[in-house]
Amino acid sequence: MGLIYEKKDHIAFLTMNRPEAMNAMDPDMYQRISEAWVDFRDDPDMWVAVITGAGDRAFSAGADLKTNFGRMSPSEAYFIRPPFPILNRGLDVFKPVIAAVNGYCLGGGLTLLFACDIRVAAEHATFGLSEVKRGILPGNGGTQRAIRQLPYPLAMELLLIGDRIDAQAAYRLGMLNKIVPKEELMPTALDYARRLLDCPPLAVRAIKEAAIKGYDLTLNEGIKLEGFLGSLLQETEDAVEGREAFKAKRKPVWKGR
Secondary structure: OOEEEEEEOOEEEEEEOOHHHOOOEOHHHHHHHHHHHHHHHHOOOOOEEEEEEOOOOEEEOOEOOOOOOOOOOHHHHHHOOOOOOEOOEEOOOOOOEEEEEOOEEEOHHHHHHHOOOEEEEEOOOEEEOOHHHHOOOOOOOHHHHHHHHOOHHHHHHHHHHOOOEEHHHHHHOOOOOEEEOHHHHHHHHHHHHHHHHOOOHHHHHHHHHHHHHHOOOOHHHHHHHHHHHHHHHOOOHHHHHHHHHHHHOOOOOOOOO
C-alpha cells in the first residue's frame, strides 16, 4: 500500500508507505495521495492534516525514477493537466498541513515539504533538490516554491547544484519550524495539530487562503481579499461563539460552522 490514510479527532494522518524504497513516489502512491488530499479538503470534520513517511529513514526520496510515470512531451507537459491533483501541484487546500520529516526529504519530498504550512524535522533529516544531477528539474512546484520561500542565492544553490543539506542548515534557511530528536517527532507534530485545533477552523482556513492568494496580488488587492474573507467570517457560528466565550471568560467550543 503506497499510502496509509487515517482520520481521528479532526486530524487527518497521511503516511507515505514505501519504506523499502525510502517512500519514493510511484504511480500508485501519487494516486492514493491525491485521493487523500481531496478527501481531506472536502471532509468538514477534518481540520488539520499531518503527513510523514513510514519508518525512520525517509520522509520521501521523491519520485521513483525506476518508473516512467510523469514522462511527457513538451506540448503534453504544458497543455495537459497532471493525472492526479496533489498538494504541491495545483490543488488548493486551505486547511493547515503539518509535515513530520523523519529522514531523507529529497526531490519531490522537499517539493512536498515546501507546500506544507508547519514543518517539524528529526535531527537526522536530510534535504535536497537533486534532480539536476539526474538531468531533470524539480517539478510539482519545486523551482517555483524554492525561489519564493528561500533567499535567492541559497535557493539557486539548492536548485542548480543539487547538494544535500542537514536539518540544522535547513532550519537556518527557514525551511523548518523546529528540529527535535526522532522520538519526539510525532509528539511535536501532534502538539502543533492540537494547538491548531484550539483555533476556529474556518478562521484558520480563511487566514491561510488570504495569505496564499494575496501573495500574487498587489497590496491593495490583497487587503480587499482580506476584508472580503473577514466579512464572511463575521457571520459564522464560530465568530459568535468566539465573542461569547471572550465575554464569559471561558474556553470557546468550535464547530466549524
